Amino acid sequence: MTASAESPTKTATPPKAVIRIGDRVFSLATVLSGSLILVVLAATAVFLIVQSLPALTAKPGQIPNDAANFWVYVGPLVFGTVWAALLALIIATPLSIGIALFISHYAPRRISQLLGYIIDLLAAVPSVVFGLWGVLVLAKFIQPFYTTLVNTLGWIPLFQGPVSGTGKTILTAAIVLAVMILPIMTAVMREIFLQAPRLHEEAALALGATRWEMIQMAVLPFARSGMVSGIMLGLGRALGETLAIAIVLSPATVINVFLLTSQNPNTIAANIATQFPEAQGVALNTLIASGLVLFVITLLVNMAARFIVNRRKAFSGAN
Amino acid sequence: MSVAVRNTSANTLTAGKLPKGAPWGLLIVSWLIFIGVFALLQASGTTTDFNVVGAFFFGTILFDILIVVISMVVEGGRKAKDRLVTSLVTTAFIITLLPLISLIYTVISRGVARFDSAYFNESMRNVIGAGGGAVHAIVGTLEVTAFAALISIPIGLLTSIYLVEYGRGRLARAITFFVDVMTGIPSIVAGLFAYSLFALFAGPSIRAGIVGSVALSVLMIPVVVRSSEEILKIVPNELREASYALGVPKWLTIVKIILPTSIAGLTTGVMLAISRVIGETAPLLITTGFTTSMNYDLFSDRMMTLPVFVYTQYANQGPDATPFLERAWTGALVLILIVMALNLLARLIGRLFSPKLR
Known part of the structure; x- marks a missing residue:
């Protein structure tokens, strides 16, 4: 009691917080490692730019594939990347x-978590x-279907022949891609569907x-932007996927939209993976520059997706 | 949804409704029909082996059509639309299961052929045709991933601590945003980054395990940050306040109170992150290169890793492809087993060691 009576006179000057060495060191370490992430991201951009400069300024004849300049070289690859990702998205979105x-609203409550794990298993x-x-x-399994498709629907430009005998077409690659991006898209959408207001x-x-x-009245309107961001995250994944495409696709340097032929546009990532081990000199710089293009594309897609999610978080009815 | 009243003929409540088990019964019947169809096809010699995938796929499609038609007749338009969506949604789920089942079945059935002791004891040195093993690749994968974890775990953990305990204002917001963006970096770009970084001072022909580790850690750090951040956020604030009230400095509160409370969740997150990067192929293909010999040294020379081993066995087949493909499938099996084991262990740790709040 006496202490409290005395204290007003004692604390005329406010007590100074003790600054401990441990606190200083620890908070500095956390700030540094946090900033390191920003540095790494910036460094990624800078190093890629530095390494790709020789390709961007290369004279005709130095770039592989007899391309006149870098943009001619990277054009078909950009088209292939976007085209394959879009096809995968068309399959994977519905x-x-x-x-x-199914997991959030249809499956029995008891097994829905298990079903979620099974889908995560794909990831x-x-x-x-x-x-x-x-x-x-x-x-191999799907090639006979392709033959049938080309024979019956060959008049549609998409299914124009001649059909690939191996099944290594861009449609096969897109199906594999779709299976690969399903888990992330499903995970995002599942979360959003579960957040739909129960009372509604x-x-x-x-x-x-x-x-x-x-679902039409209460869940889908609520979840629309979440679905968009899930789709865009899937798109980001599909754009950057490398090895599955490098193995499945039989590539050529073309721009076409034929799904079932053996002349398929290649993707940036798959092109890097297959060409990199043997590349030297300007060819190497060209590959790195194409990687930079891929980096920029995926960065834009991901930032747009995150922007939609974050904007939504602030104004949603959920919180 | 449907009212759980016995379906007696005199009950007006259930009149004009399909009985409760009808959809399931119908689904099984339509599967059986197509299993029968494909069994007949096989028996007649039209197809060489029994087409399981086809049977379930077409059976499910048949079910979709049947349920809508029957419901339209018995229950009317609105209900039929509901049935249609229900069956479509279920179909989507089943269609997605098909590749998963097919993939696991193929990997196991083709992978067991070389799942022998030679595979885990021999490298590919001087092996041209059959034989050989992947021990050099397994060792490489473990070393590269372990070093990547060594880089990523401290950075990731400290960053998440910053975001949860210290971070306010613009820097924290920027870090959160860019960690999210970084999760979406294509793995091959991470590989190119690590390569260009090391190529600056080691020359353009640099290939070493350490470069691969750096590439993997670029992919791993954001995953560690995201998962640890979620875990640290759910540590109750009362624990922090109680600790401060006793005069414990902030850093000691974090080290002695917050981290021990959340250690199970943190471990789970870290192990899931490891299991995510351990199967990465593209960055390792361009940073660690490939070799047929054993190399224990992370800091010099090419190093084989398991995913790259699988890829090169497929991509550079010899004149007789069979032993190469067998090695590739066994590699895939080992890889999946490692990833699954890490996943299961992570979830188990999360379940067993998490603090019991009630």
Whole structure:
């Protein structure tokens, strides 16, 4: 009691916080390692730019494939990258929405977590194994279908022949890619669907809506931007995927949209993986420069996805 | 959804409704129909072996059509639409399971052929055709990944501690944003980064295990940060406040209170991160290169790793492809086993050692 009575007179000057060495060192270490991440990201950009300068300024004849300059060289690759990723996205988007809805709203509550684990299991399979499976199992299995498709629907430009005899086409690669990006897309969408306000769902059901009508009215409008960001994350994955494409695709230096021929546009990442071990001089710089292009594309896609998610977080009804 | 009342003929509540087990029964019936169809095809010699995937795929499609038609007749339009979506959603799930089952079945059935002691005791040195093993690749994978973990775990943990305990303002927001962005860096770009970094002072022909470790840690750090951040956030604030109230400095609070509380979750996150990078192929292909001999030294010369081993066995097949493909499949099997083991162990640790709050 006496202490409290005395204290007002004693603390005329506010007490000084003790600064401990341990605190200083520890907080400095955490700040440094946090900043290191920014440094690494910046360094990635800088090193890639430095290494790709010789390719960007190369004279005609130095770039592989007899390309006049770097942009002519990288053009078909950019097209192939985006095209393969888009195809994979077209396959994976409806599937992942379906799976996410199945796990969050349709499957019995008890097994839904187990089903989530099973889908996550797909994410644990290394890409090189997907590649092996794609070329040795899927391509062989699906090739007869391609022949049928070309014979019956060959008048549609997409399915124009001549059909690939090995099944190593861009459609096969896109199917493998789709399987690979499903887990991340499903995971994001599942989280969003689970966050849909429970009261809205119950209100819809109480008014006599069927389960699909309830999802249409209460879940999908709430989850729209989350679905968009899930799709864009999947797109980012698909753009950067390397080995599965390098193994599955039989590439050529072309720009075309034929799904089933053996002349397929290659992707940036797969091109780097296959050419890098033998590349020297300007060819090496060219590959690194194409990697820089890929880096910029995926960076833009990912930043857009994150931007949508973050903007949503602030104004959503969930919090 | 459906009302759980016995379906007696006199009950008006369930009139005009399909009985509760109808969809499941219908699904099994349509599977059986197509299993029958494909069994007949095999028996008649049209197809060489029994097409399991085809049977389940077409059976599921048949189910989708049947359930909608039946529901349309019995229950009317709105309900039929609901049934349609339900069956489509279920179909999506089953279709996704097909590649997973096919993949696991193939890897196991083709991988066991070379799952022998030679595979784990011999390298590929002077092996041209059959024989040989992947011990050099397994050792390489373990060394490269271990060193990557050694780089990433301290940086990742400290960063997540910064974000949760210290970070306020612009720097913290920038780090959060760019960690998210970094999760999306293509693995091959991480490889190119590590390569260009080392090529600056070691020349353009640099290939060594350490370069691969740096590339992997670029991929691993954001994963570690994200998972540890989530775990540290759920440590109850009362623990921190109680510690401060006793006069414990902040750094000691973190080291002695917060980290021990969350150690199980942190371990799980770190092991999941390791299992994610251990299967990476592309960055290792361009940074560690490939070789047929054993190399224990991370800091010099090319080093084989298991994913790259699988790739090169497929890509550089000899005149007789069989032994190469067998080695590739066994490599894939070993790789999947390692990843699965890490995953299971991580989840087990998370479950067994997490603090019991209640």
